[in-house]
Amino acid sequence: MSRTELAKLIRERRAIKKGYNDKKVTKETVMQLLEESIWAPTHGMRQPWRFLFVDKDHLPGFAKKIAATYPEERQENRENYLNEPNAILVVIMKTSDIPKQWDENFGAVSAMIQNFWLLAWEEKLGIVWKTNPHIYDEKVKKILNVKDNEKIAGFIHMGYFDEVPDEKGRIPLADKFEVFEG
Numbered sequence: 001m002s003r004t005e006l007a008k009l010i011r012e013r014r015a016i017k018k019g020y021n022d023k024k025v026t027k028e029t030v031m032q033l034l035e036e037s038i039w040a041p042t043h044g045m046r047q048p049w050r051f052l053f054v055d056k057d058h059l060p061g062f063a064k065k066i067a068a069t070y071p072e073e074r075q076e077n078r079e080n081y082l083n084e085p086n087a088i089l090v091v092i093m094k095t096s097d098i099p100k101q102w103d104e105n106f107g108a109v110s111a112m113i114q115n116f117w118l119l120a121w122e123e124k125l126g127i128v129w130k131t132n133p134h135i136y137d138e139k140v141k142k143i144l145n146v147k148d149n150e151k152i153a154g155f156i157h158m159g160y161f162d163e164v165p166d167e168k169g170r171i172p173l174a175d176k177f178e179v180f181e182g
């Protein structure tokens with residue numbers, strides 16, 4: 001059976017975690033991709049996302065500030081790590097006191113990020129959704145002006161790349177699929 005282009009894209013998309021080259025990731029490219037990505041499903045039309053883009057020129061200062069929230073012995077390592085990508089997109093999600101709405105918001109943000117990931121892949125722009133400990137740190141939230149009713153859903157590390165990593169495969173669906181038989 002031949003796969004549709006979309007099915008191929010879904011399968012071939014990879015997380016690009018290292019090996020970023022020097023080609024600049026521009027604000028214009030990221031905004032173009034986000035213009036499409038925000039057509040993700042969103043319950044109550046809440047569209048519970050906002051974005052903070054950090055380009056290559058501003059990454060060193062950003063990395064220093066975020067790294068400074070770690071214990072001293074980790075700071076150099078974390079600063080270098082945050083300087084590896086060409087740009088970082090901070091995805092900020094609206095939280096809720098109502099668990100149902102929180103879950104719906106995280107679901108919508110996840111769908112939006114997957115859209116972004118696939119569209120970036122089409123443009124040969126590598127990205128990875130990162131959930132490092134710093135995204136949960138109140139000090140980091142303060143530095144980035146994340147409000148009390150918001151959370152950082154992730155740092156999206158971005159960069160163009162020369163080598164596609166090997167795929168990791170998936171557990172066969174048959175191992176995870178049952179039919180309810182009453």
Ligand SMILES: Cc1cc2nc3c(=O)[nH]c(=O)nc-3n(C[C@H](O)[C@H](O)[C@H](O)COP(=O)(O)O)c2cc1C
Pocket residue numbers: 013014015016017128129130131132168
């Ligand atoms: C919600 C979420 C959080 C993730 N957080 C991290 C992370 O903190 N660090 C990391 O290296 N990769 C992270 N990833 C990327 C996964 O490790 C990656 O998608 C997985 O290894 C499968 O590889 P593939 O995307 O290339 O198929 C995250 C992915 C998701 C969906």
